[in-house]
Amino acid sequence: MGIPVVVGVDGSEAGLEAVDWAADEAVRHTVPLRLVHVATPDQLPHPLTGHPNHASPAVRVGREPASDQDVQETADSIVTSATTRARQRAPTVQLSGEVLYGDAAAALTGKGRNAFALVLGSRGLGDLAGLLLGSVSLAVAARADCPVVVVRGGVEHRDSRFGNVVVGIEDGAGSGTALQFALREAQVGRCGLTAVHARCTATSGSPETTAPADWTPEAQRRSPGQVLDDALHGPGDRCPHVVVSRRAVEGPAREALLEAASGADLLVVGARRRRGHFGLQLGLVNHGVLHHSPCPVAVVPQI
Known part of the structure; x- marks a missing residue:
């Protein structure tokens, strides 16, 4: 049936909203849905005392701490609850779930190497009050090899009631993959x-604040309309x-995209590879x- 949509679950309300969105996405594209919960190092037992390890030595993803039955049962319960929610939302979708142990961002990024998309909530249970975006979601969006969808906004935006997808277009080749993803989602x-x-412009602000890393003054020679026509x-x-x-x-660009997103079901942006470095x-x-998106x-990595 194809590679799966992968959704990270942690028992939070934002995580369950991500499950809903991911289930709908799996239905739209007729692909499987895989639910993944990562038990983080501070939940694992210390190798000598058996108590939770806040010093957290390195833990290999996928290693089950058999001595901590409570952690295992809690993790299994989170996946089971998320699976029940997904099955109610999308009864025809092929579902599976798994529990991993280790660093959440690293584990989810690894699952993204064979995923149609990674779907995450905007905040998790462990995030501090007042944060606009969870640290795990931000780290995964910056490092994943596949599109990462961070589910934000009210129910009217999450449930595709606007009938509109917005995509940001750069001047140059940086938006090609993001545009293809956005067109596919709209279709x-x-x-x-x-x-x-x-x-x-000279009157609206400094180009360095919004332009891609390889922006040059020559880019201004094409009109904005021509940039859009060429990209599309x-x-x-x-x-x-x-x-x-x-x-x-x-x-x-940020203000323009956020304004357009106020009447959208999904905002799509591209992410460039770092020069000489891994990641985005x-x-x-x-x-x-x-x-801040409503x-x-x-976030779609450039190929």
């Missing part, structure tokens, strides 16, 4: 697509049933939308 969701390109030519033609709207904005470069714009955000 299976039978909704429209809004492509947004924002550019700061080809990919848009392959999805003729998706109605595409173009929005060229003079101003900061989220940048200021992606950090901003991950923390709807779910998909």
Whole structure:
């Protein structure tokens, strides 16, 4: 049936909202759904005392601490509850679940190497009050090899009531994979697509605050409308049933994307590979939308 949508579950309300979104996504794409709970090192027993280990030596993902029955039972209960919720939401989807032990971000990132997408809640049980985005979600979005969807916003945004997907378009090749993902989501969701390109001018702000890392002054030679036309030519033609709207904005990209997302079911942004390093470069714009978006955000790594 294809590679699965993977959703991280931790027993939090945000995690259950992610399960709902992931179940709907699995239905839309007719792929399996895999629920993963990661018991973190501070929940594991100290090798000598048997008490929870707050010093947390390295723990291998997948190693079950057989001496701590309570941790195992709690983890199994979290997966069972999430599975019940997913089955009620999507009774026809092929479901599976597993418990891993170790660092949550590393474990989930590893599962993303063979995933259609990784879906996470905006905050987990262990996050401090007042945080806008959980530390695990941010770390996974910055490191995963597959699209990462952080489920945010109210029920009207999470339940696809707007009939609109928004995608951010950069000047250059950095948005190609994100655009393909956004078009595919719009097509299976039978909704429209809004492509947004924002550019700061001498009067609207400094280009370095919103442009990609390889921005040069020559990029300003193309008009914002031309940037959108060039990006959509080809990919848009392959999805003729998706109605595409173009929005060229003079101003900061973060504000333009957040404004467009106020009437969207999903906001899609691209993520570039770091030069000379493993992992992704989220940048200021992606950090901003991950923390403040009114709807779910998909971070799609550039291939």
